[in-house]
Structures are given as structure tokens and as C-alpha cells.
Amino acid sequence: xxxxxxxxxxxxxxxxxxxxxxxxxxxxxxxxxxxxxxxxxxxxxxxxxxxxxxxxxxxxxxxxxxxxxxxxxxxxxxxxxxxxxxxxxxxxxxxxxxxxxxxxxxxxxxxxxxxxxxxxxxxxxxxxxxxxxxxxxxxxxxxxxxxxxxxxxxxxxxxxxxxxxxxxxxxxxxxxxxxxxxxxxxxxxxxxxxxxxxxxxxxxxxxxxxxxxxxxxxxxxxxxxxxxxxxxxxxxxxxxxxxxxxxxxxxxxxxxxxxxxxxxxxxxxxxxxxxxxxxxxxxxxxxxxxxxxxxxxxxxxxxxxxxxxxxxxxxxxxxxxxxxxxxxxxxxxxxxxxxxxxxxxxxxxxxxxxxxxxxxxxxxxxxxxxxxxxxxxxxxxxxxxxxxxxxxxxxxxxxxxxxxxxxxxxxxxxxxxxxxxxxxxxxxxxxxxxxxxxxxxxxxxxxxxxxxxxxxxxxxxxxxxxxxxxxxxxxxxxxxxxxxxxxxxxxxxxxxxxxxxxxxxxxxxxxxxxxxxxxxxxxxxxxxxxxxxxxxxxxxxxxxxxxxxxxxxxxxxxxxxxxxxxxxxxxxxxxxxxxxxxxxxxxxxxxxxxxxxxxxxxxxxxxxxxxxxxxxxxxxxxxxxxxxxxxxxxxxxxxxxxxxxxxxxxxxxxxxxxxxxxxxxxxxxxxxxxxxxxxxxxx
Numbered sequence: 202x203x204x205x206x207x208x209x210x211x212x213x214x215x216x217x218x219x220x221x222x223x224x225x226x227x228x229x230x231x232x233x234x235x236x237x238x239x240x241x242x243x244x245x246x247x248x249x250x251x252x253x254x255x256x257x258x259x260x261x262x263x264x265x266x267x268x269x270x271x272x273x274x275x276x277x278x279x280x281x282x283x284x285x286x287x288x289x290x291x292x293x294x295x296x297x298x299x300x301x302x303x304x305x306x307x308x309x310x311x312x313x314x315x316x317x318x319x320x321x322x323x324x325x326x327x328x329x330x331x332x333x334x335x336x337x338x339x340x341x342x343x344x345x346x347x348x349x350x351x352x353x354x355x356x357x358x359x360x361x362x363x364x365x366x367x368x369x370x371x372x373x374x375x376x377x378x379x380x381x382x383x384x385x386x387x388x389x390x391x392x393x394x395x396x397x398x399x400x401x402x403x404x405x406x407x408x409x410x411x412x413x414x415x416x417x418x419x420x421x422x423x424x425x426x427x428x429x430x431x432x433x434x435x436x437x438x439x440x441x442x443x444x445x446x447x448x449x450x451x452x453x454x455x456x457x458x459x460x461x462x463x464x465x466x467x468x469x470x471x472x473x474x475x476x477x478x479x480x481x482x483x484x485x486x487x488x489x490x491x492x493x494x495x496x497x498x499x500x501x502x503x504x505x506x507x508x509x510x511x512x513x514x515x516x517x518x519x520x521x522x523x524x525x526x527x528x529x530x531x532x533x534x535x536x537x538x539x540x541x542x543x544x545x546x547x548x549x550x551x552x553x554x555x556x557x558x559x560x561x562x563x564x565x566x567x568x569x570x571x572x573x574x575x576x577x578x579x580x581x582x583x584x585x586x587x588x589x590x591x592x593x594x595x596x597x598x599x600x601x602x603x604x605x606x607x608x609x610x611x612x613x614x615x616x617x618x619x620x621x622x623x624x625x626x627x628x629x630x631x632x633x634x635x636x637x638x639x640x641x642x643x644x645x646x647x648x649x650x651x652x653x654x655x656x657x658x659x660x661x662x663x664x665x666x667x668x669x670x671x672x673x674x675x676x677x678x679x680x681x682x683x684x685x686x687x688x689x690x691x692x693x694x695x696x697x698x699x700x701x702x703x704x705x706x707x708x709x710x711x712x713x714x715x716x717x718x719x720x721x722x723x724x725x726x727x728x729x730x731x732x733x734x735x736x737x738x739x740x741x742x743x744x745x746x747x748x749x750x751x752x753x754x755x756x757x758x759x760x761x762x763x764x765x766x767x768x769x770x771x772x773x774x775x776x777x778x779x780x781x782x783x784x785x786x787x788x789x790x791x792x793x794x795x796x797x798x799x800x801x802x803x804x805x806x807x808x809x810x811x812x813x814x815x816x817x818x819x820x821x822x823x824x825x826x827x828x829x830x831x832x833x834x835x836x837x838x839x840x841x842x843x844x845x846x847x848x849x850x851x852x853x854x855x856x857x858x859x860x861x862x863x864x865x866x867x868x869x870x871x872x873x874x875x876x877x878x879x880x881x882x883x884x
Contacts, residue, residue, distance in 0.1 A: 238294065241268040245301040250455040254495030258305065265302050269295055289337035292327035296344045299323045303351045307462035317351035324348055339365055346385050355392035362386060380416065384423045391426055399427055411443075418448040425456055429463045438482035461490030481511035485520060492527070501527035508544050514551035518544055522560050534568035537561070542581075555585050555594035562598070579605070590623045603643060613659060616640075616647040620663040620673070627670045637676045638723065641683075645729035648684045652732060657685045679704040683726065684733060687711060711737060716747045727761045738773065742808040749773025765797065769805035777817070780805075799825035803842055812850045819846035837869050844881050857882050
């Protein structure tokens, strides 16, 4: 059992992996049963791989001291003769914590040497307390050798390893223990500056193809340390990738930290620009180290170095985006934007560059006009769509421009942009927010805000210029059926290409071929649909009943239909009593809205040729006029409506007399209105 519980202590963090972590958990559970000790140990392993800022490091060091104090207290409570196994495990836990603590710092640094010296003292105390033989002693000896190495004392480490070899000879040594000892011996040679011996020992392990060797992470990290002494940057960077592939992200992070700490110790810091032989992957490792240590600007600088020197587009852009994110958080948005723009043009053929420029636009908009004007941001968005049209960033850029135009009430501009997507984006209908859906919504909104032939003409032109795909052409046809007059020059041609279901049925309905539409309309078009059909009724009043009934049948929500809309449709559908009740209720509850309710009732009745309906229209026109200032343009409009309704209801004499009376007593000032009264007075 002792062998199973102490199996990882020999390796320290250089061999952190899934199996070793599990064995170490058993070590702590068995030795102390203290969750604080176990969590502290786990935190140490995490921080050794991924360093943290000094303030958080201070808290961790405090926890290490507390954990060691608890272990020491437990040792003082035990009698060695009574519990030799538990005593051995407690000592082993103390030594391991001390050695792990020393690995928090760069090898050779002042803090690292001091912590290693402390670990040496604890390990030597443990050896004094442990029996002369056994696995526990062998593990402590290995840890002591590690501590001597981190202290910079290669001679003492070598001596301890020789003693360890003698101790292990009396035990059943595992293969992982053997590899760990071998790795330590190579590190001793490296520390002593004996490169030839280290190289020979590594050759014996890796042979002619290091990538094919079946070794653990501890040995791979030793080879990394050797490569660092050779300062072969490409070889170092390649080996980092091999470590990631062989041992996973945790081991890669630990390797990156070793590289960054070694480079920092050797003077490869931010003061040195990238040289011809430098590898950008090492600048990335440096940047991640600084970022984890809380040194944001140093991290940004190293990410930027990597970005400008990296020929691999995706990696270069990723580095630039990381640097830019840091710079923008540090209130240096201008530098962030400049870096992203520079990198995007350094790799013009990569769609990753579109991502970089999109981030630049995002940062620019967030920073405001002192850094980037709206025109600057829009220029970047347009550049993305022109230079990388099929990228997802181009898709996002066009959507951004659409939303921007809509926020500024530039509805027609937003609609034009909605058509400018490339074929691959038109073809993607996997989501409910497809290009087709947004194009229909945008053109419906544009037409609602400006229901004119000019909008329809702009729609035809936009689709003719950009809508080459089948989906785009079908969308053009559907929008024509939804918004255009039936007399539109393209109606006959396009209505043959409408999509199945709603739009096909709408085309038949608008051409008086059917009296109902069974299919549900797409989202966000109900208002445009209602407006279009209401205009159709004005041109062809005989359809008012079918249109009124259909519009009343549409699914309702919080915004559609309004009570004002329902009142008109109820009148058309022949439900006059319900309409009059609704209008009366609204007038009683909201007298301030009387004008629009009277006008809605009057115009809804007025489209009918029925004399009864025209009498209702006349009543509502008169009520509207009575509530308006005499002589006001709106009053004249209501009076003209009243006179027309009186004539249509069967009393032309009264209509003529009323028109003449207005011309005599309250004549309008504008020629168009006067002409209308003149015509009515002569009918």
C-alpha cells in the first residue's frame, strides 16, 4: 500500500498528469486526511503550470504555510514507534509541499532558491526521522535531489541521487520511478553544464526520432530544458506542440511556463525585439505567462510581437486579437485598432483576418468618436464585406450595418444592405434568422415607413444587382407579391416564382382568385401585410369583406393588431355593431384619441358603396370635423370627406349646398382644397 500512495511524490509538478494526480490524492488522503492540505497541494500544481499574480500568490503561500503547520502538528502528536507508516507519509507530504512551493518560482530566481533551500531542510529532517530503508525514504531522496537542483546545487543533487539509487535497490522500483530518476540525472548534468553527458543520456532515451519515444511528461520536460540551453527556438516551439499532443493541455501549460521563466531569466524580455531566428510561438508562451501573472501590458506587448512576426495567419490573428483585447481594457483602444488593422492586411487571404478587422470595428465603436468615428467603423465593416465576402465576419458586418441603419431610421438603407449577402449566406437557411428572413423583414419595414413606388423600385434594383441565387430570386418574388401594386411591371413575371404556401396563396388572394389564405404568414410581416391589403381595398372596395375577415383571423400578439386596426376590419367584415361598440368604448376611455378613432371609422365605412355605410361614414366625418378648429387643413379634409359621404349616401343636393357654403364662409387657402370643394359643389 505504501508504494501506491507515494508513487507520485518522486516526480513533483514536472510529471503532473491524470494518473499521477489520482495517486497524489490518495497520498494526501492517506497521510493527513486534511482537505486543506489536499486542496493546497492541488492549488500548487495548478499554479506551477499556470502562474498567478503576486497578490494571489501571497495567499497561496500563506495556505502552504498553514498546510505545513498542520502536517507538522500531526507529526508531533504521533509516536514513530506507534505509527511508523503514518509518520512516513506525513513526512513525505511535508517534503512534497515544500518542493512544489519551490517550483512556483523560476529556477535560479532569488525566491526560487530560497524556497528550495527551505525544502532541503525539511527533506533532510524527514530523512533523519525515517527508517534507513523503504519506499518512503527513496521518495524523499528523489525530492531532496529536486530541491538541490532548484537551489542550483548540482553536486549535492548528484550525491543524493547516488544515495537514492542504493535505497531503491532494496525496493521494488516502478518504471515511472526509474524514469523519474533518469530525468533527474539528466537535469543534474544540465545544471552542471555538462551538455555532452546530458545529450548522450537524452539520445539513449529518444533515439533518432524523439517524437516516437514512449516516455512520460517528466522526461519530455527535461528534453525541453535541454533545448532551452541550446536556444534553438524552432526546436523548442515544435517540442511544445509535441508535449501538448502527447500529454494534453495541462502539460503544455507547464511547459510554456518553463519556457517563459527560462527566457525571462536569460534576458529575453520585452526590451528585445523579435530577431530573424525567433519563433512567434515562444512569444505566445511569454505572453501567456505575463497574462497569468497579471502583467497585462507585458502580455499585450508579447502577443503583439507574436502577431507581427507569425507567418501562420490563424495564429497571428489570434495573437493580435488577444493583444487588442488587453489594450482596449487598458484604455488603449487606438493601439488595439491599429494592430488589428495591420495584422488583417498582413494576411489578406485568410478569413481569420476578417475576424481581426471585425474586432477592430467593435473596439472602435465602444471607444467612441475620439478613437474611431462612425465613418471609420463603417469603413472597416465595408472593407470586411468586400475583402472577405464569404466569411462569417462579413455576414456579421452586414448585419451590423443593417442594425445601425435601422437605429438611425434609415429603413431603406437597411433593406438594401439586407440583399447584399453572398450566395453562401443566402443558401444557409438553417436558422430562423436567415438572410431570407431578414430581407423580408427589412423590406417590409422600409415599405411601412415609406409605402411608395420609389421603395418598390429600389427593391427591384437591389435584387437585380445582388440576388443571383434561387433563394434570393424567390425572396424577391415573395416581397413583390407582399408589397407591390398588382400593376407593377415585374408582378406577372415574379409571381410565378413565389415560394409555396403563404406567398403563393397571397398572390392568388390579391388577384381575386381566392377569398381566403390558409397558410400562416412569416414572422414580422403582419403590419406590412395589413397595410398592403388595406390599400388594395381602397382600390377595389368589393374585397373589403374578404380582407376584413382575413385580417381579423391573423394570429395576434401584444403589438398586432391594434384596436384601431381591428375597428376598421370589423366594419369591413360586416360586424358593425362590434366595431361601433369598440369605438365608443375607446372614445369614452381615451377622449384625447377621438380624432384618429373618428377618422378610422369614417374611412373604413367610406370605401363601401352601400348608402347605409356612407351614412355611417358621413356621421363620423362630421363628428371629426366638429372637434377640429374651423379652417384648419385637417378640418377641411374632414369636411370634404363628410360632403363626399353625404353625396354617396343619396343626398347630392345637400352635398352641393354644403360645399358652396364652405367656399363662401370658410374658404380654404390652398388651391388643391379649393378645387375639391368646387368639384363637389358642381356634382
